[in-house]
Amino acid sequence: MTLTPDPAHPAGSVARGRPLLEVRDLRTYFHVMDGVVRAVDGISFSIRAGETLGLVGESGCGKSVTSLSIMRLHDMPPAEIPTGEILFEGRDLLALSEDEMRQVRGNDIAMIFQEPMTSLNPVFTVGDQIAEAVMLHQGLSKKAAWEKAVESLKAVGINNPERRVKQYPHEMSGGMRQRVMIAMALSCDPKLLIADEPTTALDVTIQAQILELIREVQDRTGAALLLITHDLGVVAETVHDIVVMYAGRIVEQGGVNEVLLAPKHPYTEGLLASIPSKGKRGERLNVIRGTVPNPFNMPPGCNFAPRCPYAFEPCTEHDPRIEEADPPDVACWLYTAAPGISTPPRVRPRLDLIEAVR
Amino acid sequence: MTLETGAGATPAAPKAAAAAGAATAAVPLVEIEGLVKYYPIVGGFLRRHIGDVKAVDGVSFEVRRGEVFGLVGESGCGKSTLGKTLIQLQPPTAGQASLDGVPIFGKRGKELKKLRRRMQIIFQDPVGSLNPRMPISDIIGEGLLAQADAENHWGDRKIRDKRVADYLQAVGLRREYSRRYPHEFSGGQRQRIGIARALALDPDFVVCDEPVSALDVSIQSQILNLLLDLRREFNLTYLFIAHNLSVVQYISDRVGVMYLGKLVELSEVEELYLHPRHPYSVALLSAVPDADPRIRKKRLVLKGDVPSPAAPPSGCRFHTRCWLREQLGNPENCSTIDPDFRDIGGGHLVACHWAEKVPTSVVASAVPTAEETPVAAPPAAGPPTAPQDAAGRPTEGSTTSGA
Numbered sequence: 001m002t003l004t005p006d007p008a009h010p011a012g013s014v015a016r017g018r019p020l021l022e023v024r025d026l027r028t029y030f031h032v033m034d035g036v037v038r039a040v041d042g043i044s045f046s047i048r049a050g051e052t053l054g055l056v057g058e059s060g061c062g063k064s065v066t067s068l069s070i071m072r073l074h075d076m077p078p079a080e081i082p083t084g085e086i087l088f089e090g091r092d093l094l095a096l097s098e099d100e101m102r103q104v105r106g107n108d109i110a111m112i113f114q115e116p117m118t119s120l121n122p123v124f125t126v127g128d129q130i131a132e133a134v135m136l137h138q139g140l141s142k143k144a145a146w147e148k149a150v151e152s153l154k155a156v157g158i159n160n161p162e163r164r165v166k167q168y169p170h171e172m173s174g175g176m177r178q179r180v181m182i183a184m185a186l187s188c189d190p191k192l193l194i195a196d197e198p199t200t201a202l203d204v205t206i207q208a209q210i211l212e213l214i215r216e217v218q219d220r221t222g223a224a225l226l227l228i229t230h231d232l233g234v235v236a237e238t239v240h241d242i243v244v245m246y247a248g249r250i251v252e253q254g255g256v257n258e259v260l261l262a263p264k265h266p267y268t269e270g271l272l273a274s275i276p277s278k279g280k281r282g283e284r285l286n287v288i289r290g291t292v293p294n295p296f297n298m299p300p301g302c303n304f305a306p307r308c309p310y311a312f313e314p315c316t317e318h319d320p321r322i323e324e325a326d327p328p329d330v331a332c333w334l335y336t337a338a339p340g341i342s343t344p345p346r347v348r349p350r351l352d353l354i355e356a357v358r
Numbered sequence: 359m360t361l362e363t364g365a366g367a368t369p370a371a372p373k374a375a376a377a378a379g380a381a382t383a384a385v386p387l388v389e390i391e392g393l394v395k396y397y398p399i400v401g402g403f404l405r406r407h408i409g410d411v412k413a414v415d416g417v418s419f420e421v422r423r424g425e426v427f428g429l430v431g432e433s434g435c436g437k438s439t440l441g442k443t444l445i446q447l448q449p450p451t452a453g454q455a456s457l458d459g460v461p462i463f464g465k466r467g468k469e470l471k472k473l474r475r476r477m478q479i480i481f482q483d484p485v486g487s488l489n490p491r492m493p494i495s496d497i498i499g500e501g502l503l504a505q506a507d508a509e510n511h512w513g514d515r516k517i518r519d520k521r522v523a524d525y526l527q528a529v530g531l532r533r534e535y536s537r538r539y540p541h542e543f544s545g546g547q548r549q550r551i552g553i554a555r556a557l558a559l560d561p562d563f564v565v566c567d568e569p570v571s572a573l574d575v576s577i578q579s580q581i582l583n584l585l586l587d588l589r590r591e592f593n594l595t596y597l598f599i600a601h602n603l604s605v606v607q608y609i610s611d612r613v614g615v616m617y618l619g620k621l622v623e624l625s626e627v628e629e630l631y632l633h634p635r636h637p638y639s640v641a642l643l644s645a646v647p648d649a650d651p652r653i654r655k656k657r658l659v660l661k662g663d664v665p666s667p668a669a670p671p672s673g674c675r676f677h678t679r680c681w682l683r684e685q686l687g688n689p690e691n692c693s694t695i696d697p698d699f700r701d702i703g704g705g706h707l708v709a710c711h712w713a714e715k716v717p718t719s720v721v722a723s724a725v726p727t728a729e730e731t732p733v734a735a736p737p738a739a740g741p742p743t744a745p746q747d748a749a750g751r752p753t754e755g756s757t758t759s760g761a
Contacts, residue, residue, distance in 0.1 A: 058574040173663045203432035203601065205660045208645035212659055230574065233647030257651045274579035275649055276608030281627075284586075285579035285608070291544050 018090065019046035020224050021070070021109075021192055026084035028062075028069045031077055037295040039065040041248035042083075044323065049191065052218065052225040054235035054256065057245035058271075060292055063228045066245075067194050070226075071111055072101050088192070107137040110185035112178075112214075114197035119181060120169040126153070126180045127165035130187050137188045152183040156213055175206035179213065186217055193218070196228045211238055232272065236260055244268050247293055247303040250322050252330045264330040264346075266308045302333070312345070314338030386420035387595045388444070388563055393417045393453035395436070395443045399668060411668045413439040415619035416453070418699070421563070426589065426596045428610030428627070430603055430642070434664055436619040437599045438482075441565040444597070445477045446470065457563060475505050478556035482568035484548035488540040495536035498522045498555045505559055525554040528591070529584060546577035553584065557592060565597045570605060582609055603646050607631050615639045618675040619667055621699060625706040634721060635702060635713045637682035644724035656723035673697075674710065682712055 028040040040062040047053045055063045068074050070086055072093060086093040093104065113119040121129055130152060131145035140148060146165070153161035156179040169177055178198065185193060195214060199207040211234065218225050227239055235242055235256065242259045244252040244267070252265040263269040273286035290307045293299055299306050305315040314333045322331035330336075334346040394417075396410035414436040421427040429437045443450045446462060455462040457477055465473055481487035488497055499518050506513035512521070523533035529550040540548060549569060556564055566585065570578040586609065589596060600606050606613055607627060614624040615636065623636040634640045641658040648655070660679045665671055671678045677692040691711050699709045710716075 058576060175663055203664075204603065204645045205432060205642060206663070207647075208657055208659050211647070212657070231647065232575075232649035236649050236651045237647050260649055260651050271576060272649060274576050276579065276582060276604050277648075281608055284583050287580050287583060288576040291546070291577075 018048075019087075020049045020051075020089060021226070022046040022085075022087040023066075023070070024085040024087065026066065026069060026086065027082050028065050028074065028084075029080045029082060031080060035296045038248050038298070039295070040069065042321075043243075043245070043248075043250045045243050045250065045253065047192070047224045047226060049224055050222045051241070052227065052239040054239035054242045055226060055228045055245060056230060056232060056235050056242060058230055058292065060247075060295075061245040062248040063230075063245050064196055067111065067196050067226065067228050070194065071105055071109060072096075103137070106133050106185075106190070107188045108190055109192045109194060110188065110190035112181050112185050112193065112195040112198045114200050117169075117174070117177065117201070120177060122169055125166050125168055126172075126184075130165075130180070130184045133184060134187050148187060149183075152187045153180070155186065155217070156180075156183045157209075158183070174202055175209060178202060178206075178210050182210070182213060182217065186221065186223075189221060190223055192224045192226065194226045194228070197230070198227070199234060200229070200231070207234075214238070232260065232275065244271075247295075247298065249303060249331065251304065251332070253322065254329045264335060265304075265332050266310050266334070267304050270309075302331075310334060310345075314341055385423045387423040387458055388421040388597070389454075389456050390420065390444065391418050391454040393440065393443065393455060394451045395439050395448070396451045409668055412619050412670060413667055414443065415670070417616075417619075417621050419614055419621060419624055421595055421597055422612075423595055424589075424593065425611040426598050426609050428606035428613040429597060429599045429616060430601065430606050430613060431616035432601060432642075432664060434618075434667060435616040436667070437601075437616050438567050440616075441479065441567050441597060441599050445479055445563075445565055446474070447479070471505065475559045476561050477563040477565070478559060478561040479565040479567060480549075480552050480556050480569045482571055484545050484552055484572060485540075487552055488548060490540050493537055493539055494526070494551055495519055495522050497540070497551065498525060498536070498558050501555065501559050521558060522554075525558045526551075528557070528588070529554045530580075544577075545573055546580055549573065549577075549581050550584065553581075553588070557588060557594075560592070561594070563595050563597070565599065567599045568601070569598075571600060571602060578605070585609065603643060615642065618664060618670050620675060620709065621707070622676065622709045623707065624699075626704075629704070629706055631725065633706075634725065635706065635708045635716055636676075636710050637680050637712075637716060638676045640716060640721055640724050641681065653726055655726055656720075658720070658724055676710075682710075682716060685717075686712060686715060 023046065024044050025042050026040055026044070027038065027042050030037040030039055043066065045053065055066065057063050069081060070093065081094060084094065088104065088108065093101065096104065120126065127146060127149045130149035131142065134140050134145040134148045135142065150161045150165050153164055158164050158176065158179055169180070172180065198214065199210050202210060214225070215238065217223070225239070227235065229235055239256055242253065242256045243250055244259065244265065246267050252259060252263065252268045259268060260272065263272055267288070270286060270288040274288060276285055288307055293303060293306065299316070301314070301316045301318055302308070302311070302320050305311045308315065312333070318333070318339055320331040320333050320336060322328050325331060325336045333341070333344065335344050337344055393414055395414040396412055398407050399409040399411060400406060401408045417440060429440065431437045442448055444455055444462070450463055457473065460473065462473060499522050502512040502518050502521060511517045519536065522536050526535055527533050531547060531550055531554070540551070543551065569585065570581050573581060582605065585596070588594060598606065598609055610627050612625065613627050613630050614621050615630070615638065616622065617638050623630065623634065623639045630639065631643065634643055641660050644655050644658045658681050660681070662679055665675070665678060671693070673691070673693040673695055674680070674697050677683055680692065683689065683692045689712065695711070697709045697711045699707050702708050702713055
């Protein structure tokens with residue numbers, strides 16, 4: 001992932017050609033009875049082929065809306081994407097017709113949803129559901145598609161795939177259904193895999209199996225991975241780069257080690273400090289005071305200011321934008337000169353310090 | 359720390375004073391002996407009994423006065439069934455349990471009611487466990503009304519309402535909130551209401567059934583802090599049921615690990631997390647992803663899924679997925695003899711024939727001890743603590759939808 005074309009960016013891997021997916025200033029609004037919810041409010045990020053990016057944040061921060069926007073799965077209206085570009089291999093997905101988009105969906109970009117229970121159709125066998133996509137996108141015959149379905153079930157480690165392919169989703173356990181979802185997503189060899197909370201509904205030992213599987217298929221197929229999750233532990237061991245969202249905005253981004261070991265944004269810092277762990281036994285856990293702002297009534301200035309322990313004058317008036325930061329790794333007036341304040345109160349943590357600790 | 363309501367309300371003061379200092383002694387408050395809970399499976403035209411789901415199958419342990427006993431395990435292992443059976447929300451199939459020496463099971467009517475006041479439960483789902491048509495005052499007051507007697511005067515609306523407000527304040531909500539309805543609150547606030555409801559009856563023993571698993575991590579930490587504060591304030595004993603191993607590690611004094619209806623390991627928390635001795639516990643701990651990218655665990659990925667509790671495997675229930683059994687060349691007793699739940703020293707109980715054979719090298723790489731020193735995020739090591747109210751409890755934001 002690189003942020004914007006900025007060679008100086010610390011997280012940026014060496015430039016390797018054009019990004020596979022580039023999201024530019026995406027905004028997704030929902031028009032509802034009480035007004036407009038700006039679920040995603042101007043975010044930009046990109047993924048290169050074969051790379052992994054984690055999109056993290058708490059419920060309601062807009063991470064899932066982002067993934068559904070990329071796949072164009074929102075109903076419009078009530079959803080609206082007033083500005084923004086989603087460039088996939090240079091083509092703007094938002095400008096495609098529905099027919100063209102259908103060719104991309106499932107074929108070039110595939111998605112693994114959170115709920116393996118509700119994302120599979122209960123009245124079709126899993127074989128039918130995998131074969132459907134293959135027949136549609138690759139023009140295979142029914143028989144060939146069925147064989148492909150068996151093959152892809154085998155590839156995700158399902159025992160006895162010839163029997164399983166004829167089963168219905170309810171005959172399988174949660175972990176098994178998630179494997180079927182992954183098999184379905186991989187059946188057309190996508191270039192980008194979007195996994196939206198792929199392990200949230202699963203037990204921890206099954207989660208370990210599924211994460212291992214995702215890593216393995218990603219290695220094998222070379223697909224890029226956009227992992228959406230609220231679990232910082234899952235992110236820490238699955239992706240290289242990370243984007244932290246809060247209230248529809250990106251507040252921090254960078255390499256996973258930097259962000260998790262030396263968080264800059266007060267939100268990221270607070271989030272990491274509130275995770276219970278062994279070292280914190282007997283201490284009070286850190287608490288981010290208050291709650292996420294009401295989407296109809298976003299605070300002026302920085303969205304996080306009302307909850308931020310460091311908030312100072314510019315925070316309640318001026319809105320920090322990550323694109324305007326240099327390097328664009330954090331959206332916070334602690335690190336960027338705010339209007340009227342020439343020296344930001346904090347300096348960015350030195351990279352060599354992080355290296356030394358690692 | 360008492361409730362500073364300004365109206366002299368100290369609902370728990372007498373008990374807290376009486377029991378002060380008793381928390382350290384290892385006196386059992388709750389004793390469970392051979393608890394069994396089967397759910398019958400019926401089938402066929404005549405709805406005949408054709409089998410049982412063996413949700414809890416012979417579990418014995420004690421919860422000491424003043425401690426937090428953590429119960430972990432994956433979904434379907436029977437941990438919630440155990441909690442619900444223990445506080446008599448459903449009758450057990452077999453077994454005994456006692457609270458402070460008083461038998462829990464087999465009680466009816468007045469006797470049972472008296473017992474209920476002393477043991478309460480906090481549920482997982484903060485949405486589903488609050489009646490949407492009741493104002494908070496009725497949700498919390500319902501239990502008080504049911505338990506009203508000549509001594510506590512909870513039958514009197516005024517006294518009851520005051521107590522409701524006291525407890526709302528105790529859990530960090532505003533006294534005025536008692537008139538509102540559940541939909542007006544966020545998830546974290548609803549969980550606080552559930553806690554107030556459980557504590558208003560002044561129980562000794564509280565079963566916390568996945569109290570934070572539906573919450574975001576920043577809200578989760580608020581509730582965990584609150585539960586620990588309230589334990590001190592009201593001198594409570596918790597049975598803390600959760601699937602999140604980090605949460606259990608943070609909050610518990612002793613921990614039991616369940617697998618398919620049985621306890622497989624029980625020990626002090628430090629001992630269990632540093633030196634797990636059951637192959638299932640080792641695998642479970644190795645599977646927890648850590649937010650510290652420096653920690654590289656050698657994962658023991660278990661094969662397959664948990665077998666059905668309707669037909670648990672013979673012998674040791676874990677033998678079908680056990681990595682240790684495989685390493686030892688599939689010894690026969692694993693699949694034939696159900697291992698005893700035995701003490702391997704210092705009160706560390708393990709149900710495994712081969713617990714001594716768990717290689718220390720495997721444990722060390724599966725459960726690496728993280729460096730305790732957190733990386734200082736310059737310039738500050740951590741965010742300053744959130745503002746706190748007079749009782750030293752962080753005030754919760756008052757952003758309430760529909761307020």
